[in-house]
Amino acid sequence: MAQSANERRLRTGASIMLCAQELTDARGLDGFTMDDLSAACGVSRRTLFNYFPSKVDAILGIWPTLDDDDVDEFRSGGPDGDLLADLRTLIAPLLDDPTLERTMIARHRRILLANERLMTAVHLRYQALSADIVEHIVEREGAAFGARRARIAVNVLAAVFDSSIDEFLEDSRERRLLHHFDEALATARSLFGT
Template identity: 45%
Template sequence: MTAQRITRCAQDLAEERGLDGFTMDDLAERAGVSRRTLFNYVSGKHDAVLGSPPGPDPANLVEFKAGGPTGRLADDLKATVAAVLDRKGLDPAEAERVRRLIASDSRLNNTLHDKFATLAAFFAEAILEREGESFDEFRAQAVATVTLSLFDVALAAFVADPTTTLADYYLRAFDGIAGLFD
């Protein structure tokens, strides 16, 4: 897939030369695409190195907004995010590579934070649509942010011990935090 090739090539270049050591023209050439095609997939270097965060399957999102799959918000959020992580099929070595690159340049960390905030806002909006007027925006944003933050805990565990899936680690992290509120 073109988007994955672009991200892989951007990560190669960032590891080889540093983030400031290559241009978008270099990336286009390495990925075997035109500059115009490159910008159809990414907005800049940071976006290229980090890639696009996965989103929920449209059918799962429709089901979630309609109150499913179980009718309990916490369980449904857990299931929706776990399904996204199951689809991603992340390789532990690739995950560790991205973590190293983020640690090597604060600009990548800032871009990742912005992507995370956008994804949290997306989930908060889905929660508001699902829950209606009984949920205020602040509460929806808090729920979405906490739910998605567990991804980082799961990712660290997955990189350290890839004997189980990223989704399984996420489910364990979610259950761990949910236990605090029982």
């Protein structure tokens, strides 16, 4: 079966990201050039820049996006009518990617913690995604719910995600990230009595 252009693009983008992260892990962010990255990935400089405009973008890779159909369902009050459960359903596809391997996530975390520019770039991307989710919550729940409450809900999910990453990396049974997110979310719900 022929691979679609989109599948090839995603595969090539992931390959470039992997090379960029490996180089960053071995040499540091300033220890290689885009030409070095191009050579390590086996792609032309032009191809590299068609995928990523900068080294930081190559290291962070293609940022995940929410599915439009899932967003529409969420904004209309679904799928279950419970805000936290529906937020979980909305973001679950971002967490249930079978390509999320422990070694990759551990490396990603290690290089982020070692470089402030990368951490800042991730934070900016997170803020943009968070702002979108806050907007979706306010649209769903109504203006009376308020952006403040929506931001708090998103920040709670971010804390749950961070905790689930720790557990995912330490899990000797090698369960998927979404499993750990679900467990952490259940714990958060029990703490807040919801």
